[in-house]
Amino acid sequence: MTGSILDGTRVARAIRAEVADGVAELAARGIVPGLAVILVGEHPASSVYVASKGAAAREAGIAERTLRFPAGLSESEILATVDLLNHDDAVDAILVQLPLPKHVGTARILEAIDPRKDADGLHPVNAGRLLQGKPAPVPCTPAGILELLKREGVALRGTRAVVVGRSDIVGKPMALLLLQNDATVTIAHSKTRDLPGLCREADLLVAAIGRPGFVTGDFVKEGSVLVDVGINRVMSRADVERFFPGDAARMATFEKKGSTLVGDCDPATAYPRSSRYTPVPGGVGPLTIAMLLQNTLRLCEARRG
Ligand code: NDP
Numbered sequence: 001m002t003g004s005i006l007d008g009t010r011v012a013r014a015i016r017a018e019v020a021d022g023v024a025e026l027a028a029r030g031i032v033p034g035l036a037v038i039l040v041g042e043h044p045a046s047s048v049y050v051a052s053k054g055a056a057a058r059e060a061g062i063a064e065r066t067l068r069f070p071a072g073l074s075e076s077e078i079l080a081t082v083d084l085l086n087h088d089d090a091v092d093a094i095l096v097q098l099p100l101p102k103h104v105g106t107a108r109i110l111e112a113i114d115p116r117k118d119a120d121g122l123h124p125v126n127a128g129r130l131l132q133g134k135p136a137p138v139p140c141t142p143a144g145i146l147e148l149l150k151r152e153g154v155a156l157r158g159t160r161a162v163v164v165g166r167s168d169i170v171g172k173p174m175a176l177l178l179l180q181n182d183a184t185v186t187i188a189h190s191k192t193r194d195l196p197g198l199c200r201e202a203d204l205l206v207a208a209i210g211r212p213g214f215v216t217g218d219f220v221k222e223g224s225v226l227v228d229v230g231i232n233r234v235m236s237r238a239d240v241e242r243f244f245p246g247d248a249a250r251m252a253t254f255e256k257k258g259s260t261l262v263g264d265c266d267p268a269t270a271y272p273r274s275s276r277y278t279p280v281p282g283g284v285g286p287l288t289i290a291m292l293l294q295n296t297l298r299l300c301e302a303r304r305g
Contacts, residue, residue, distance in 0.1 A: 005279050006225075008283040015144075015291070015293075019293040022297045026300065031300065032061070032063045033062045033092050035057050035063070036088075036093070040069045040073050040078060041100075042071060060293050060297075085117070091117065092117060092296060093119035093299045122169065127172075130176055143177070145177075147290075159178075160203045162186045162206070171187060171189075186198065205224055207264035210232065211264055212263075213262055213268075213270075216270055220265075220273040227277075230263040234259060
């Protein structure tokens, strides 16, 4: 069986158009949703993500402000910035781009964000609300995956789901969202025994690990749904040939850019065993940005609408 793709790009476009409509409705009443993004340091991937988020926000009519700081900015200076944004009525949503430099206590920064302005739902109050099934901003990546599965008609009730990865930003909230949608959920991680065997029991397998092509065909039950969250850059020709055998377009991208992206699943052996899968790029990534815009709109509506 060769799986068909779950088209994150198309679904993200639809969500972004809906957000733009919602923003226009607010604008007609003189309210412009505001998003502030804090970027500390020169992390190359973060700079790219922040630029994409800013462009998408502006396209939807959201007033976006990116605050860029040098890597050496102290924790107290970041806290002071968050405090200013918390008290700025034009700012509805605050996003701190992760990872922060090592000298900064990420948890302290995230906890300083006003929970009513928490764009990525990482404040403990919002994480707790999600745990209890109460309305809250939900971390953008898992929220986007749920939206994709629903809009693409993937049934969740009674489904056996395995989420590999237990981060606060992807794995844990993903598992909670699937549970709320009546899936039977197992969370796996680096200490899980017989990971391939466990994954093979899954009707729905979510891989959020951060290791290129880690989930190979022997992890995947034939005909299951595969959500590949990973974004990994591969730089070697041998890896490109291994992950994308016979894929001339991929090789051309690699030749041109010197690298290409691969998810946490092996495209050569894992995707073909699935009934449907999210490609990398073009699967989960575009949804993360779309949900940031949706979270911003909803936070604005809740506070000022
Ligand atoms: P983290 O590094 O925070 O978490 C990785 C998780 O994977 C951990 O729970 C870890 O287990 C688990 N893990 C690591 N190695 C293994 C292993 N050998 N076997 C089983 N489990 C393992 O990563 P994130 O959750 O932040 O991100 C995961 C991936 O998703 C990354 O590739 C990231 O780039 C991508 N990502 C993509 C986004 C998108 O928009 N598409 C957005 C956010 C992330 P343990 O807890 O035991 O260490």
